[in-house]
Amino acid sequence: MKNSAVLLISCPDRKGIVATISDFVFNHNGNILHADEHADEGSNLFLMRVEFDPTEFDIELADFPRHFTPIAEEFKMQWRLARSNYRPKMIILVSKYDHCLIDLLYRHQSGELACDIPLIVSNHPDNQAVAEFYRIPYAVLTVAKDNKQASEKRLQSLIDEHNPDFIVLARYMQILSGEVCKRVEGRMINIHHSFLPSFKGAKPYQQAHARGVKLVGATAHYVTPDLDEGPIIEQDVIRVNHALSPERLAEAGRDVEAQVLARAVTWHAEHRVLLNGDRTVVFH
Amino acid sequence: MKNSAVLLISCPDRKGIVATISDFVFNHNGNILHADEHADEGSNLFLMRVEFDPTEFDIELADFPRHFTPIAEEFKMQWRLARSNYRPKMIILVSKYDHCLIDLLYRHQSGELACDIPLIVSNHPDNQAVAEFYRIPYAVLTVAKDNKQASEKRLQSLIDEHNPDFIVLARYMQILSGEVCKRVEGRMINIHHSFLPSFKGAKPYQQAHARGVKLVGATAHYVTPDLDEGPIIEQDVIRVNHALSPERLAEAGRDVEAQVLARAVTWHAEHRVLLNGDRTVVFH
Amino acid sequence: MKNSAVLLISCPDRKGIVATISDFVFNHNGNILHADEHADEGSNLFLMRVEFDPTEFDIELADFPRHFTPIAEEFKMQWRLARSNYRPKMIILVSKYDHCLIDLLYRHQSGELACDIPLIVSNHPDNQAVAEFYRIPYAVLTVAKDNKQASEKRLQSLIDEHNPDFIVLARYMQILSGEVCKRVEGRMINIHHSFLPSFKGAKPYQQAHARGVKLVGATAHYVTPDLDEGPIIEQDVIRVNHALSPERLAEAGRDVEAQVLARAVTWHAEHRVLLNGDRTVVFH
C-alpha cells in the first residue's frame, strides 16, 4: 500500500484555511495526493480531508501535533491525523444474524478492508465457528434480562482493554445505554433496515409486506443515544415485488444491509467520513 | 397496435380458476398471449391478468359480460375487461409544479402512453401554455380558502362530465375530501416524495438535507381517504450527496417523481395493476 | 418449505395450451399456485412455468411422465417437472478468486439457496479451507498445459459420478472444450465482468480504467461452446468514478459479480429460467 497520511479537519469557515493547510504541507515538503473540502452554508462549518505523501515530509508524524497545533488553535479546528501504515482497530458486535459479520470478515481477509479486528463480541455463541475460521477472537457476553448493567459493564471493559479505533454493530440486537453511545460517538457504526415509508415497531418485513413496498433498503449510521437516528453514512435499496413473501423480503434486505454496512465501514476506515452536526460528509 | 383484450380478475383462491378461465377463452376461440397470476397466501386472494387475441373470438366483446357472468358469480370474482382498441380516458390534476405534467404530456404525445386526455384541471393558470402546446383542454379551478366545498363540487362535476377511466394527481397540492377519494378509489393515482427515514410535515427537502440523507425517492400510489398512505404502485430513489443544497435535492427528487409517476400511470393504463387489499400486484 | 411442483414447458405457440395444461392440473386435483407464460412473437415459441400444489394430486409424481406425455407430444413440448421436495444438485467449479464461491456457500448454508452441493472442483488448492468450513467435498484437478485433455476427462468423470442437475463456474478460469459445453448446455452457468463498452482481451479492469468508465458490471449466462456469449440470465452494474484505481474497480466488479451470479443460480435452482433460443425468459 501507498505511504500516505490523511489529515481531517473541521472548523468555522473563513478565508485562508485551504491556503494555510496546503502551505503547511508544502512547506514541510509533503505532496498533496487528494484534497476534498466542503463549506456548509447552513452551519458555516468548513470540512476538509487532505491526503498527502509524507515520504519526504520534514516533520516526524509522531511530532505532527506539536507543529500543527498553532494552526489548529488559530482556526479553532477539530482535527486528526491518520497514517496509512497504521491499521485502525475495529471491534465487531453481533447477535445471531451473521450476514453482515461474514461479509465484513471476508472483506477483511481479502485485504479490501484495511483494518485489524482484535475482537468480535456477541450475546450468542452462534458465530464462534466463523470467527475461528477467520482466526478472530470471539467473546460471548450473555445479556441477562435482569442484569443488563453488568453485561454492559463487561462490554465496556472489553472495549477499554482493546481500545479500538471504531466499533461496528453488525446486527447487534441489544440496546446500548445512552452512556455507552455517548462515549463512542462518531466511532460506532450501526446498520438497520429502511423502508419507504418507514415502519416503527416489531417485524418490519411483515409490515413492509403488508404495505406492498416496491423497495427494501438499509441505512448505516453513527450511533448516538437516539439509537436509529444518528448521522447517516450510507443508504441503498433493492427492488422487490408482490410475489416475495416476508421471508424473501428479509433475504433481499439482508443483501442490501451487508453491502451498505461494508461501504460505510470501508469509508470510515479510510478516513473519508466527517461529522457535520447531525449529518456526515463523505469524501469519495 | 396489436388487437388484444385484457381480462383482470380477483377472487377467493380455490382450485380450478386458471382452468376455467383458460377453457373459457379457448372454447370461444381466443388465443392467450400473456397470463399472469398471483395467489396471495395471507389474504387467500387469487389475482389474474389474461391478455388474449380476440380476432377469432366468437363472442362480441360488447356481449362478453353476459357470457362471463355465470363464471364470475360461481367464483365470486371481481373482474373487468379492457380492450386494446379502447383508449382509456385520463384526467390530470396539477398545481404549479409542472415536471410530472410535462413528462406525462410528452409520453402521451409520443405514443408511449396509450390513453386520451380530455382535460387538465389546475388550481393555477401557470400550466395553460404547455397544455395548449399539446392541445389538451385546461380548466382553472381556483380553490378559495373559505370555499373549498364549492370548488370540490365543481371538480366533481368536471369529472362527471368527462367520465375518465382514471385520474392522475401530477403534483396537485390541494387535499381532496374523503368523499371524493372514496368515489375514485383504485382509479386515482398520486405521486409524492419519499425518504429513508420518512419526514412528516412541511419542507421535506429541507428536512432531508438537515438529516443528510444519501437517497431521495418517490412513491406513486392509489389515493385513499388517508391521503399519502394508499396502495403503492411504484417507488424509486436517486442517489444524492452532502454537496447538494435543499434546492438541488428537490431537483433530484423531481426527476425521480416524474419517472415513478410515468411508470405507475403507464402500468395502470395497460391494466397491469390489481388491488390486493392495501397492496397492489403489478404484472409486468 | 411448501410442498409444490413446477412444470416447465416450451413449445410452438398455438391456441389452447394454457387451457390444456390447467385442465390437466385441475382434473387431477392439483392447485395452481403460480403460472407465468410468455409467447415470443419473433420465434413463435410459447414458454410456461406452472407451480402447483400436488398434495391432493391424484397422480404419483413419479408417474407424471406417463400421464403427461400424450399432451406433450400433441403440442410438441419440451418439458420437465421439478418437485420442491427434491433438492437439485449443484457442482461448483472455481479457480483462485473466491468471492463468488464464498457468496454461494454462505447462501447455501443459510438456506437461501435450496440445493445440495456434492462437490467443488478447482484447479487450485487455495479454496480447500473454506470448502471444509462449509463441509463440502473439494477436488483439486490440476490442469497442466500439456495435458488439457486428460484433466478435462477427469472433470467429465467427476461430473458423471455426481450427476449434478447443474454446474456453476464461480470464476473458473479454465476454458472448457466445446464438447463439454455442448453436453451441459442449459445446465452450466458462468459469470463474467461486463462493461459499457465491452473490452476484449486481457486485464479488462485496466482497460476500463484507461477508458474512464462510470459503471462496472457483470453478466451471468448459460455456457455455450462460444464461451462468453451464451444466453444471458442476469446482469447488473455498480457505479464507479475517476478516483478508483484499476484494483478498486476490480473490487467493485467482484461485488457485482457475486450478486449477479447468486441471483442467476437461485433463479435457475428455483426453475424460473427457460431457454428461448439465444435468450432466456426469467419468470419472477
Added chain:
Amino acid sequence: MKNSAVLLISCPDRKGIVATISDFVFNHNGNILHADEHADEGSNLFLMRVEFDPTEFDIELADFPRHFTPIAEEFKMQWRLARSNYRPKMIILVSKYDHCLIDLLYRHQSGELACDIPLIVSNHPDNQAVAEFYRIPYAVLTVAKDNKQASEKRLQSLIDEHNPDFIVLARYMQILSGEVCKRVEGRMINIHHSFLPSFKGAKPYQQAHARGVKLVGATAHYVTPDLDEGPIIEQDVIRVNHALSPERLAEAGRDVEAQVLARAVTWHAEHRVLLNGDRTVVFH
C-alpha cells in the same frame, strides 16, 4: 444565484500546486467555497477545480489572466476561469428523435440548467414547434447525400456566428467530419445507447432484444473524430426483461438517454468536467 468563480486547472503533478493556487486566491482576498483535485498516477497529471467567492477579490476577473499567467506558466498549466454571472452558450443539434431535446429545453426553462441556448440546429423541421414553444431559434439545415460538405460548411458558419461555449448532439444522426470534431474537441457532447455486451451496426435495440439483455444503457461522452469513442462523461442503465418488444426496449433506452445526457450537460455547464487524456474527471 451565488456569486462565484470557477478555476479549472490541469498540469503535470508536482509538489506545491495546491498551496500556490490557494495562496493566490487567498492573497487576493478570495474565499474558496469548494476545491476538488485528482492526481492521476498513470498519466502523472494533476487536475483541480477551485470555486471561490470573488466578492472581495482584489483583481477584476477581466484582469485575471494577466495576474495568473505567471503561475500557469511556471506549472505548465492548462486552465480556464468561469464566472457564475456569465451564462455559457449552448447550441443543440438534433434530428427527429426529440426526447433529449425536450428534456434539455425543459431543464433550461425551469432554471435547472443554467445556460443560454442561442440556437437549435436540425436536419429536419420536425422539432420546430417545440423550439418555438420554448422561444429558441431553430435552424433547419438539410443534409443532402450528395452535398455533405456544403451543409457541414453551413453548420460551421452557424457555429462561428453564435460562438457557443459548447455544443450538444441531442440525438443528431448525421456523422460530422473529423475536422469539425477536432475543432470542438472537449466542447461537444454526444449521447448514444450502450449495452452489455455492446452491439455494432444498425438496429441496436433489435440486436439487444435478440440477445435477451437484462439492462439497457446510455453513455454521454465528448465527441472526438472517432465518433462513439470519446471520453465518457456519464453512463447509466435501466432494467428490462424478456416481455419487452424491441420498441419497448427502445422506449426504456430513450428514458435513460435523456437522463444521462441531462446530467452530462449540467456537469459540463457547471464546469465540473475535466479531460484527463481519453478519460474525464467529474468533480461533484
